Amino acid sequence: MMSDATVYFTTMPSPLGELLLTGDGRHLTGLYMSPHTHGPARGAGWVRNDEAFHDAVRQLQEYFDGTRITFEIPLAPDGTEFQRKVWMALRDIPYAQTVSYGDIAREIGNPKGVRAVGLANGRNPISIIVPCHRVIGSNGALTGYGGGIERKQWLLAHEARHGGLEATALGSR
Numbered sequence: 001m002m003s004d005a006t007v008y009f010t011t012m013p014s015p016l017g018e019l020l021l022t023g024d025g026r027h028l029t030g031l032y033m034s035p036h037t038h039g040p041a042r043g044a045g046w047v048r049n050d051e052a053f054h055d056a057v058r059q060l061q062e063y064f065d066g067t068r069i070t071f072e073i074p075l076a077p078d079g080t081e082f083q084r085k086v087w088m089a090l091r092d093i094p095y096a097q098t099v100s101y102g103d104i105a106r107e108i109g110n111p112k113g114v115r116a117v118g119l120a121n122g123r124n125p126i127s128i129i130v131p132c133h134r135v136i137g138s139n140g141a142l143t144g145y146g147g148g149i150e151r152k153q154w155l156l157a158h159e160a161r162h163g164g165l166e167a168t169a170l171g172s173r
Helices: 050-065 081-090 101-107 114-122 149-163
Strands: 007-012 019-023 028-033 046-048
Touching: 007 050, 019 050, 028 050, 081 101, 081 114, 101 114
Parallel strands: 007 046
Antiparallel strands: 007 019, 019 028
């Protein structure tokens, strides 16, 4: 996000603790847990605007209630072209399923870019909605998560309960 731009924000309670939502007035630009490894620092240009996030908060509540598996929220994550490409690929991971970093690297046409995919995944500014929690190691291990590994475990278990599918790695998509 540009430092001179107004950042609108709200917070909401969730089963994972308080969530911070940020936006530009038209798009969601961030969804962070507290604490979050790469979370933003609130600055002078930050303005609380709960109404601007009404739809996003409703959809997130439905997700946590187990009645929503996809999101229909306009997004504008700030990142490099490569990061945005990875984040778009994350949105294609089906609910209650997981893939490896290698699967994402192959999907975006960069099969040797597994580490770069991991770094981009870790910088995802819109957790849950851009489901970086659905990416695991090639050996099936749960790897790092900006909101903490216990929250990644919770999200995967939540989706497995409500999606009727096992949260297991897919060899190919």
